Amino acid sequence: MSFDIRLPIGILFLALGLLLIAFGFVSDPAIYREHSLGVNINLAWGAVMAAFGALMTGLALTGRRGG
Amino acid sequence: MRLVPVDWVVLGLYVAFVLGIGWLVSRRTKSGEDFLLAGRSVPAWICGLAFISANLGAQEVIGMAASGAKYGIATAHFYWVGAIPAMVFVGLFMMQFYYGSKARSAPEYLRLRFDEKTRGFNAISFAVMTVFSSGISMYAMAKLIQTLHVLDAPFKQWGLPASSIFDAAILVSAVVVLIYIYLGGLKGAIYNEALQFFLIVAGFAPLVWLGLKAVGGWEGIKTQLGPAYVHAWRGLGHASTNPLGVDWFGLLMGLGFVLSFGYWCTDFLLVQRAMAADSMASARRTPLIAAALKMFFPFLVILPGLVAMSLTSGLVKPDGRLAAQPAGVHGTLDPVARAAAAPQSQAIIPVKVDPLTGKPALDKAGRPVLDYDLAAPNLLIRFFPSGMLGLGLTALLASFMSGMAGNVTAFNTVWTYDIYQAYIRKGASDGHYLMVARLATFFGVALSVGAAYLTTRFNNIMDLLQLVFAFINAPVFATFLLGMFWTRTTGHGAFTGLVAGTAAAAVHHGLTLPDGAVAGVKGGWLGAVAHVYPSEMAQNFYTAIFAWSVCFLVTIVVSLMTRRPDKAALEGLVYQLTPKVSEAHLPWWRRPVTWGLAVLAAVLALNLIFR
Numbered sequence: 001m002s003f004d005i006r007l008p009i010g011i012l013f014l015a016l017g018l019l020l021i022a023f024g025f026v027s028d029p030a031i032y033r034e035h036s037l038g039v040n041i042n043l044a045w046g047a048v049m050a051a052f053g054a055l056m057t058g059l060a061l062t063g064r065r066g067g
Numbered sequence: 068m069r070l071v072p073v074d075w076v077v078l079g080l081y082v083a084f085v086l087g088i089g090w091l092v093s094r095r096t097k098s099g100e101d102f103l104l105a106g107r108s109v110p111a112w113i114c115g116l117a118f119i120s121a122n123l124g125a126q127e128v129i130g131m132a133a134s135g136a137k138y139g140i141a142t143a144h145f146y147w148v149g150a151i152p153a154m155v156f157v158g159l160f161m162m163q164f165y166y167g168s169k170a171r172s173a174p175e176y177l178r179l180r181f182d183e184k185t186r187g188f189n190a191i192s193f194a195v196m197t198v199f200s201s202g203i204s205m206y207a208m209a210k211l212i213q214t215l216h217v218l219d220a221p222f223k224q225w226g227l228p229a230s231s232i233f234d235a236a237i238l239v240s241a242v243v244v245l246i247y248i249y250l251g252g253l254k255g256a257i258y259n260e261a262l263q264f265f266l267i268v269a270g271f272a273p274l275v276w277l278g279l280k281a282v283g284g285w286e287g288i289k290t291q292l293g294p295a296y297v298h299a300w301r302g303l304g305h306a307s308t309n310p311l312g313v314d315w316f317g318l319l320m321g322l323g324f325v326l327s328f329g330y331w332c333t334d335f336l337l338v339q340r341a342m343a344a345d346s347m348a349s350a351r352r353t354p355l356i357a358a359a360l361k362m363f364f365p366f367l368v369i370l371p372g373l374v375a376m377s378l379t380s381g382l383v384k385p386d387g388r389l390a391a392q393p394a395g396v397h398g399t400l401d402p403v404a405r406a407a408a409a410p411q412s413q414a415i416i417p418v419k420v421d422p423l424t425g426k427p428a429l430d431k432a433g434r435p436v437l438d439y440d441l442a443a444p445n446l447l448i449r450f451f452p453s454g455m456l457g458l459g460l461t462a463l464l465a466s467f468m469s470g471m472a473g474n475v476t477a478f479n480t481v482w483t484y485d486i487y488q489a490y491i492r493k494g495a496s497d498g499h500y501l502m503v504a505r506l507a508t509f510f511g512v513a514l515s516v517g518a519a520y521l522t523t524r525f526n527n528i529m530d531l532l533q534l535v536f537a538f539i540n541a542p543v544f545a546t547f548l549l550g551m552f553w554t555r556t557t558g559h560g561a562f563t564g565l566v567a568g569t570a571a572a573a574v575h576h577g578l579t580l581p582d583g584a585v586a587g588v589k590g591g592w593l594g595a596v597a598h599v600y601p602s603e604m605a606q607n608f609y610t611a612i613f614a615w616s617v618c619f620l621v622t623i624v625v626s627l628m629t630r631r632p633d634k635a636a637l638e639g640l641v642y643q644l645t646p647k648v649s650e651a652h653l654p655w656w657r658r659p660v661t662w663g664l665a666v667l668a669a670v671l672a673l674n675l676i677f678r
Contacts (some may be wrong), residue, residue: 003091003092003095003258005088005113005258005261005262008084008087008088008091008258008262009261009262009265011084012080012081012084012262013265013269015080016077016080016269016458019073019076019077019080019454020073020077020454020455020458023073023453023454024454027452027453027454031452031453032452034452035449035450035451035452036277036450036451036452036455037277037280037281037450039277041273041277041450041451041452041454041455042452042454042455045269045273045455045458046454049269052265
């Protein structure tokens, strides 16, 4: 019985992505002016990571050869 | 810069997942073969990711940024010349012998092809080096955490002394890696390495993006730092005209051939991951997949160094004025001088401070030395707000853990099969070896911790290990090469060649010095100095060339003088006596040869673009 590593990777990235998105919403905008050139990097990159996580999870759940 | 709860949650999730994956894999780990060889069941793409990940330790991530800041894009040679060609070669030409022979490790291949003493030499030297390598990685990671001061506040809150941050970092990382390898063995390590690969990219890609935005892209870097930093091949005609201090021959033969092939083609840490693949084709594709990805890593790990250097030197104008102020000293300062003159509170790459005097450390010309190792970490702290900071630190931690896990799993296998089973107790049951392997995880990690603490007392250990690596890796490639492609090579030849090559490396190093260094760990310890090299890198590369050549020649000569090996025993171990790997049944776009050519074409293009 094989184990599909894409599932844990997908879930982790989804969780981290959502966490960063949520923090992006509740955090003080001043930290982005101070650090990331005014870009809400938590929101932006969180969204990218969540999308990647969703993709991996999807691939794992549809059972394509991978693990 | 302090860590807030969201950063801790990010870190916590990562740790929970790597431990969880270790546990999930442990439920399917029943035999020594499962534990040490991953049951030869892992798909190529995962092996490929693990191949890079295990190689990519925190030292490389930090070190490449440091080199990028110091030498510019020429640092990419370590990837484009110093890795890719070797990776393609091992995939297309050597993997079939590693995977196709019944060898369970690289040293075991040497026993099958040659004899016990050759295997022993390789196994023992590898086992020692890999444990030290692991320990030094751990040391570098713990030191970094300490230097970043991100744990100062929580430790104060918990009433713990700041000095214990170092110990805590070592303990925690050692325990986490120990647990998931003890549980999941090689497979657990490989799966986690795949995860760690994605995390490393996730942590560094946004940093590169923000950094480039801040400096005005590649053009901005060009303007700020000048041509020496943005050309990889310019000035390689002579050591004095390029930042690396080495000529093209030294670079191509020393780095591109000997050191690169010596590492990527024979280091069991890497080969082990390809040997875990689920088929011969997968095993051959593994290094190619890794090469395709590794090719682009300079943009992930070297660019931050260039960005950091740009930003720091950009704080001061070429005539010495602070970029923000109108009046100042006149003259034309180079990027290093400008960086050294920058207000230290804003400098991403600070001036190195001599810990004894508290004053700026100076090089032999009296110029302040920059602390390049802080380029990547400080860039992270500068551009990442809370949240992303947690992710960035987790990425650093992930890179360290994947490197350490690679070392520990390689140690486990070599210890269990090539040392314990070979010399201590043969013929025991598989269950017994599984137990030995699990125990080896414990003492492998313990020895690594020991090596880490040893490094705190003898800072030279890092330099020493670099050296030892070169001494051992340089000749060994000649051994494998002659073993796999020449039927006449004998065990006596191989062993004598290895010993001679290693000794030659030591002698060469003992009789030469890099310009400006004092005799000691940098060279010249045999008393006389026969030659002074323009830089440490040049000395390193030429030592490697010399060692390889001696090994190659001695192996050939002694082989011709000793009894020729029995042809029947060489089947599957040597090119001429192994049925050609047939790719005819695969469509052209799935053949490893096609992938290899594509990778080489791409790396050639990259070299041309950044020449």
